Amino acid sequence: DLNHLVSVTMSGVTTCLRFPGQLNADLRKLAVNMVPFPRLHFFMPGFAPLSAKGAQAYRASTVAELTQQMFDAKNMMAACDPRHGRYLTVAAMFRGRMSMREVDDQMMSVQNKNSSYFVEWIPNNVKTAVCDIPPRGLKMAATFVGNSTAIQELFKRISEQFTHVPTQSFPSLYTGEGMDEMEFTEAESNMNDLISEYQQYQEATADDMGDLDAEGGEEAYPEE
The missing domain is CATH 1.10.287.600 (Helix hairpin bin)
Structure with missing residues (x-):
């Protein structure tokens, strides 16, 4: 259901605008954090977990699984492969009851294992937020917004x-x-x-x- 995918992704992107949180508390801050150069403002959104609408309640996800899926090309909502480019900036919004330390550890692990896919000349270019309120029908979810050079495809x-x-x-x-x-x-x-x-x-x-x-x-x- 394409409409469902779009709605849950947009819901995740706007989580920090609708619920208490520090990351991207308004659209201007989102632009400041995500757009390093004025013309490069085209994002690749993603969502995890991706599963059949009726099967969501029967599948439990861990923070590690969400993080891995979030960076997977199959979970991207843009028709390009992030492995063919490099990330300028990334924002990750996690929803549900989870440990902030575990989230930070998993995100750091992804960056360390895939350092060649992140530009080294933008410091602290990966932002993470955690909201305790999960999306409807899920215990945990993660929404991804990436500014990747792969979008040139x-x-x-x-x-x-x-x-x-x-x-x-x-x-x-x-x-x-x-x-x-x-x-x-x-x-x-x-x-x-x-x-x-x-x-x-x-x-x-x-x-x-x-x-x-x-x-x-x-x-x-x-x-x-």
């Missing part, structure tokens, strides 16, 4: 699909309504620039970012 597919669109027939439906052909060219150029920017930061090292700061380049948002 999605934009590449869109760009390739646009390239294969017949240049005369399809755009004419829009130009006939008042759009200019240059708007299509500009949109394609902007998307290709975005893909290049994601790739640039995927390949960047701490030394590269230090050189960029020294030259007065684009600055990341301050952490809050």
Whole structure:
């Protein structure tokens, strides 16, 4: 049930807005913590556990299982594989009765075992929150929001699909309504620039970012 998946994921993302908590207490703080560079603001949401709607009450999950599933490509709500990129920032919202120390230990374990998938030049780029109130029908759940360079896969597919669109027939439906052909060219150029920017930061090292700061380049948002 796609609607159910979307609803539980959005419920998890907004948990800290609706219940007491420190992480991302408002949308501005979410943006500050998750968006290191203004253009790179496209997130990959995920949810765990993923199970049939009727089977949720019969399946108990542990913090370790939730953490492992949360970073699994099969649990992502975006059509791209996070293993093909690197995480710039991550926010994880756990719900249910659980130990905060266990959550921190599991999240640290994931980062240590998969350090190559996290950029090293953004310190403390993984934020975690725990809410005692579980979602309806579950004892424990976890919602994931990742800002990963892997999302460029999605934009590449869109760009390739646009390239294969017949240049005369399809755009004419829009130009006939008042759009200019240059708007299509500009949109394609902007998307290709975005893909290049994601790739640039995927390949960047701490030394590269230090050189960029020294030259007065684009600055990341301050952490809050």
